[in-house]
Amino acid sequence: xxxxVQKYGGSSVADAExxxxxxxxxxxxxxxxHQVVVVVSxxxxxxxxxxxxxxxxxxxxxxREFDMLLTAGERISMALLAMAIKNLGHEAQSFTGxxxxxxxxxxxxxxxxxxxxxxxxxxxxDEGNIAIVAGFQGVSQDKKDITTLGRGGSDTTAVALAAxxxxxxxxxxxxxxxxxxxxxxxxKKARKIxxxxxxxxxxxxxxxxxxxxxxxxxxxRRYNIPIHVRSSFSGLQGTWVSSEPLVRKQQQGExxxxxxxxxxxxxxxxxxxxTVVGVPDKPGEAAAIFRAIADAQLNIDMVVxxxxxxxxxxxxxxxxxxxxxxxxxxxSLEKAKAAIGFDSLRYDDQIGKISLVGxxxxxxPGVTASFFEALSDAGVNIELISTSEIRISVVTxxxxxxxxxxxxxxxxxxxxxxxxxxxYGGTGR
Amino acid sequence: xxxxVQKYGGSSVADAExxxxxxxxxxxxxxxxHQVVVVVSxxxxxxxxxxxxxxxxxxxxxxREFDMLLTAGERISMALLAMAIKNLGHEAQSFTGxxxxxxxxxxxxxxxxxxxxxxxxxxxxDEGNIAIVAGFQGVSQDKKDITTLGRGGSDTTAVALAAxxxxxxxxxxxxxxxxxxxxxxxxKKARKIxxxxxxxxxxxxxxxxxxxxxxxxxxxRRYNIPIHVRSSFSGLQGTWVSSEPLVRKQQQGExxxxxxxxxxxxxxxxxxxxTVVGVPDKPGEAAAIFRAIADAQLNIDMVVxxxxxxxxxxxxxxxxxxxxxxxxxxxSLEKAKAAIGFDSLRYDDQIGKISLVGxxxxxxPGVTASFFEALSDAGVNIELISTSEIRISVVTxxxxxxxxxxxxxxxxxxxxxxxxxxxYGGTGR
Numbered sequence: 045x046x047x048x049v050q051k052y053g054g055s056s057v058a059d060a061e062x063x064x065x066x067x068x069x070x071x072x073x074x075x076x077x078h079q080v081v082v083v084v085s086x087x088x089x090x091x092x093x094x095x096x097x098x099x100x101x102x103x104x105x106x107x108r109e110f111d112m113l114l115t116a117g118e119r120i121s122m123a124l125l126a127m128a129i130k131n132l133g134h135e136a137q138s139f140t141g142x143x144x145x146x147x148x149x150x151x152x153x154x155x156x157x158x159x160x161x162x163x164x165x166x167x168x169x170d171e172g173n174i175a176i177v178a179g180f181q182g183v184s185q186d187k188k189d190i191t192t193l194g195r196g197g198s199d200t201t202a203v204a205l206a207a208x209x210x211x212x213x214x215x216x217x218x219x220x221x222x223x224x225x226x227x228x229x230x231x232k233k234a235r236k237i238x239x240x241x242x243x244x245x246x247x248x249x250x251x252x253x254x255x256x257x258x259x260x261x262x263x264x265r266r267y268n269i270p271i272h273v274r275s276s277f278s279g280l281q282g283t284w285v286s287s288e289p290l291v292r293k294q295q296q297g298e299x300x301x302x303x304x305x306x307x308x309x310x311x312x313x314x315x316x317x318x319t320v321v322g323v324p325d326k327p328g329e330a331a332a333i334f335r336a337i338a339d340a341q342l343n344i345d346m347v348v349x350x351x352x353x354x355x356x357x358x359x360x361x362x363x364x365x366x367x368x369x370x371x372x373x374x375x376s377l378e379k380a381k382a383a384i385g386f387d388s389l390r391y392d393d394q395i396g397k398i399s400l401v402g403x404x405x406x407x408x409p410g411v412t413a414s415f416f417e418a419l420s421d422a423g424v425n426i427e428l429i430s431t432s433e434i435r436i437s438v439v440t441x442x443x444x445x446x447x448x449x450x451x452x453x454x455x456x457x458x459x460x461x462x463x464x465x466x467x468y469g470g471t472g473r
Numbered sequence: 474x475x476x477x478v479q480k481y482g483g484s485s486v487a488d489a490e491x492x493x494x495x496x497x498x499x500x501x502x503x504x505x506x507h508q509v510v511v512v513v514s515x516x517x518x519x520x521x522x523x524x525x526x527x528x529x530x531x532x533x534x535x536x537r538e539f540d541m542l543l544t545a546g547e548r549i550s551m552a553l554l555a556m557a558i559k560n561l562g563h564e565a566q567s568f569t570g571x572x573x574x575x576x577x578x579x580x581x582x583x584x585x586x587x588x589x590x591x592x593x594x595x596x597x598x599d600e601g602n603i604a605i606v607a608g609f610q611g612v613s614q615d616k617k618d619i620t621t622l623g624r625g626g627s628d629t630t631a632v633a634l635a636a637x638x639x640x641x642x643x644x645x646x647x648x649x650x651x652x653x654x655x656x657x658x659x660x661k662k663a664r665k666i667x668x669x670x671x672x673x674x675x676x677x678x679x680x681x682x683x684x685x686x687x688x689x690x691x692x693x694r695r696y697n698i699p700i701h702v703r704s705s706f707s708g709l710q711g712t713w714v715s716s717e718p719l720v721r722k723q724q725q726g727e728x729x730x731x732x733x734x735x736x737x738x739x740x741x742x743x744x745x746x747x748t749v750v751g752v753p754d755k756p757g758e759a760a761a762i763f764r765a766i767a768d769a770q771l772n773i774d775m776v777v778x779x780x781x782x783x784x785x786x787x788x789x790x791x792x793x794x795x796x797x798x799x800x801x802x803x804x805s806l807e808k809a810k811a812a813i814g815f816d817s818l819r820y821d822d823q824i825g826k827i828s829l830v831g832x833x834x835x836x837x838p839g840v841t842a843s844f845f846e847a848l849s850d851a852g853v854n855i856e857l858i859s860t861s862e863i864r865i866s867v868v869t870x871x872x873x874x875x876x877x878x879x880x881x882x883x884x885x886x887x888x889x890x891x892x893x894x895x896x897y898g899g900t901g902r
Contacts, residue, residue, distance in 0.1 A: 060526060060529035060530050063530050064530055067530075094549065097489060097549070097553055098552075098553060098556060100489035101489050101492050101493055101496075101553050101554075101556050101557040101560065102556040102557055102559065102560040103560070104560075105556050106556065106559055108566065108567075109552045109553075109555040109556045109559070109565075109566075109567055110552070110556070112548060112551070112552040112555075112567050112569075113548070113549060113552035113553060113556075115548065116545040116546075116548040116549045116552075117545075119541060119542070119544065119545040119548065120523065120526070120542060120545045122541070123527075123538045123539070123541040123542035123545075124526055124527060124530050124538075124542060125530075126538040126541075127527060127530050127531040127534050127535065127538045127539070127542075128530040128531055130531065130535055130538070131530065131531040131532070131533075136538075137537065137538075138537075138538055138541050143617070164617075188572070188593075
């Protein structure tokens, strides 16, 4: 039996009862002979309450102090969890991100992990302890200041520790039973995925699936750490994310090797579409547009350009990005308008994106055709199309998204016999 | 203008409004040309809420994790305070006890400071920052674990930092206007003391005055750091505690040099009295009794032994100690009964202690006489008497304490013309 890293989100440790329930689960793993490292998020709404306090004293809470404030949340949950485990007769020690050796850069509120030096964790494990580590936080390499890792930070902490400690598996406990073929709140017949490759999971995450964040999956793939996403409430087997299935599933066994294997349908209504109208169709124009966006520190998602109308020599370039960054993007482009030389900007935040993800898509032309047919049959109009090796995405009206997702899910035979999906509560960080 | 250390208790930073008010006061000191280091306690009831959570997950929260939990409280208040200061246009950085260089022993929940290495604080000050430091916490020298300093910990942090940074003064902001000649809740005519010596303040603290704890005053005396106790609400001059009055007060000027200078009357109803009855009057008996108490890690206060009755060769030994330790003391003595060879134990938790503190008492026999006369006139019976160079204490029935304190206060001319004492709220840690 090897080393296991378990991560519990805020909804799993929302109150004293939750903490005691999680403590029992951790002790089970220890009793089964594992060395156990636990990464824990702040309890339930703690983070929101701290943010609320910060806004009361300062309209613009700044990076360093904001991180110092927020990290109090995990300090509370990890200490309580260690106490609860001790109360079950097992030894446990809690460690801050800094004590656990999570070294980051100095970008407060969204620091990136540079290195993990878990010497104290290793010692605690060797002495027979269960190690509890604060998720979401680290310490900056240069200034030794407390940092936080931003969205999905605790999952990333867990995977990073699993990599540094050469863990057998990183178990991500959440409030759903695993990764589903579609969002169970939209598709009642969504099916839990037993196994999914890192690549497909990355595409799902990039396409709007919220169970695992892109960043955490990317880290796991780089260090080849299998992730097991599962519910802290049900105790069922969840979804394995790894380079190869650890156990060959019947589902895959039945498929012909060359056939496309569809992992699932993801959707995202958090983005807006910007169209730059009347761009001169000559080298350097696209570069100028996206340099302006990059200089504003904005991440974009899809980029689409059609062939230009021969008569005008002008083309349109569209891209999508998080709605929250929309006004910054428009501002940056307006400023650069003269230099770039386009006609006008169009902004639309009533869009949605539907993506089909699966291996072998490119070599199965039928997939694309079936995808469009399904949307057409559902009366959904397509505004943008973008494809990759293992994904096809379209942008539609936001209102059309639920119907479109259900239609595609059904068309690709993903519907389960029963309505099996269960959702337990909110999500942590 | 030199360096000032300011300490704010939990009642001063109970909510966002309190934090903003304190921030303004800090900025004032900075504007007046001081370098400012601020030590802050946890907000209002935070610590109690954390303790409550701990008790929900574990009936016996253990040292290391309990400290990790509690220190989250200061992390929150200090980060918010730094944000509030920045919002007023001044630079501030917050530091945990560990970051501030507060090095302690490894006794969790009541660690003692071994060393203070405030390198990061000095750097922050040199760069023009206001430094905000978490009170009540440190890091253990050997294991690098987070520790807490126990009761009065934040005051001790403040004085320790003031000593290490060679501060001009350590300002302790609280919810009363300073140290009074008696507890204003008991004596309406209690007077604020403008200046008091370390020695008298130590005796007052040891005798039940709660404004400053003994430990903090002791630290300040050792390093000769003047303390200014004052209200964070009123902004008035408070009480200076130092080796010599910084400004000669009229009050002292009027006194004859050889006359006793009474500082005040303190009382304490938190103690119980244990009487060991029928102790053989021979060498080693008292030692055996107090070794048994010491082995149980109990601190005792007064110890009184009368001459033995010649006929029996037996004597009684009485001592007082905190009520909360009473059952432990009885248990320890019962266990050692055979070895020590006493007859029986008597336990009484309905007692109170009244102490008169002031320099020059010993050489003014009238003081003791006047003290006893005042109690007698008030109809108060005396059960135990104990004296030091600058203090005389008696134990009475708990019910008699308020009347006794008022009688003594009046008899020594301490009553003010008006009812000037103001109490603003609860007290922090």
